[in-house]
Amino acid sequence: MSAMTLPIPVIETDRLILRGPKESDFEAFNAFGESERAKHIGGPYPRFRNWGGFLTTFGHWALRGYGMWMLEDKATGTPAGRVGMIYHESWDEPELGWQVYDGYEGKGIAFEAATAARDYAARHFGLDGVVSYIDPANTRSVALAKRLGAAFEREGTVLGHSCHVYRHPKVMEAA
Amino acid sequence: MMLPTPLPVLETERTLLRLPEARDAEAVIAFLLDKDRAEGFGAAENRGEAWRWFALNIGHWHLHGYGYFTVEMKDSGEPAGLVGIWNPEGWPEPELGWVMFAGFEGKGLAYEAALAARDWAYAVLDFETLTSNIVPGNTRSVALAERLGATYERTYQNVHMGEDMLFRHPGPDALDADGSVEAYA
Numbered sequence: 001m002s003a004m005t006l007p008i009p010v011i012e013t014d015r016l017i018l019r020g021p022k023e024s025d026f027e028a029f030n031a032f033g034e035s036e037r038a039k040h041i042g043g044p045y046p047r048f049r050n051w052g053g054f055l056t057t058f059g060h061w062a063l064r065g066y067g068m069w070m071l072e073d074k075a076t077g078t079p080a081g082r083v084g085m086i087y088h089e090s091w092d093e094p095e096l097g098w099q100v101y102d103g104y105e106g107k108g109i110a111f112e113a114a115t116a117a118r119d120y121a122a123r124h125f126g127l128d129g130v131v132s133y134i135d136p137a138n139t140r141s142v143a144l145a146k147r148l149g150a151a152f153e154r155e156g157t158v159l160g161h162s163c164h165v166y167r168h169p170k171v172m173e174a175a
Numbered sequence: 176m177m178l179p180t181p182l183p184v185l186e187t188e189r190t191l192l193r194l195p196e197a198r199d200a201e202a203v204i205a206f207l208l209d210k211d212r213a214e215g216f217g218a219a220e221n222r223g224e225a226w227r228w229f230a231l232n233i234g235h236w237h238l239h240g241y242g243y244f245t246v247e248m249k250d251s252g253e254p255a256g257l258v259g260i261w262n263p264e265g266w267p268e269p270e271l272g273w274v275m276f277a278g279f280e281g282k283g284l285a286y287e288a289a290l291a292a293r294d295w296a297y298a299v300l301d302f303e304t305l306t307s308n309i310v311p312g313n314t315r316s317v318a319l320a321e322r323l324g325a326t327y328e329r330t331y332q333n334v335h336m337g338e339d340m341l342f343r344h345p346g347p348d349a350l351d352a353d354g355s356v357e358a359y360a
Binding site for chain 2: 047
């Protein structure tokens with residue numbers, strides 16, 4: 001596959017559209033990256049670094065054939081967060097990751113999006129029974145992992161930070 | 176997305192400038208992990224960070240319609256360097272950038288490729304001006320900038336590189352049809 005092919009599918013859920021990133025998403029992406037909430041993903045990060053992370057999303061899709069979707073709030077068109085499969089060079093294995101932007105927490109948005117992304121990844125990317133790397137101090141993320149049926153498997157490391165590895169149940173059970 | 180159609184391939188006497196491909200990753204990662212060589216470009220601390228930059232450059236092409244080309248040797252097909260137009264968040268202006276990988280320096284390849292990329296930026300992307308940012312002490316890069324007809328304009332604090340010198344290239348009207356500088360011809 002050419003590194004310039006961006007095979008980003010669009011998925012629709014009750015309240016969300018999962019789609020590829022657009023230039024107009026950057027301010028929301030950066031606001032999250034600069035915020036205290038990014039401490040669970042190694043941040044907060046300065047704007048320049050967030051710019052790099054935003055662009056890396058495109059390259060990740062091009063190089064891996066999967067990646068992180070932007071979550072668009074169907075009702076308003078506003079970016080509500082990100083969800084998808086992340087497999088950077090230094091990762092142990094592809095992970096299901098999620099981030100919910102300010103104002104969109106506590107609504108079950110991440111659960112809705114992560115369920116759809118996990119299902120899609122199993123059916124279309126051949127990624128099933130995946131992990132999520134979670135900072136154990138991120139209690140909301142741990143709660144979501146458990147709600148998704150994932151279970152603590154082991155301690156691990158991501159980006160030089162220790163984390164807990166949660167393993168998701170298989171979607172394509174005995175298929 | 177904003178990728179140009181068809182995807183540009185620039186040909187020079189000895190090189191092809193083409194968009195990055197997955198097969199270039201190892202050469203780019205090796206370069207970025209070479210602290211000495213990549214110092215003026217922005218070296219990577221580890222493989223993960225280097226891969227991230229490789230993916231970032233692909234994203235740059237998708238978002239802007241331009242970025243760093245892989246400079247490929249026509250005779251061997253080997254990736255020899257990165258040359259292109261770069262416009263990160265926080266940069267003063269889009270810049271013409273160049274690096275050559277180990278074994279491909281001192282042959283005039285960067286000059287050859289940079290001329291082609293600059294011509295393309297003026298002729299196809301309709302840039303009116305271009306800069307190059309060079310960290311103080313990178314004398315080889317300064318020499319190449321001057322060979323390209325660029326002149327020192329000012330020193331400033333770059334968001335990523337720290338103290339940085341800004342060189343300005345001759346604009347499209349100051350160049351001959353072959354991309355060379357009239358006054359230097």
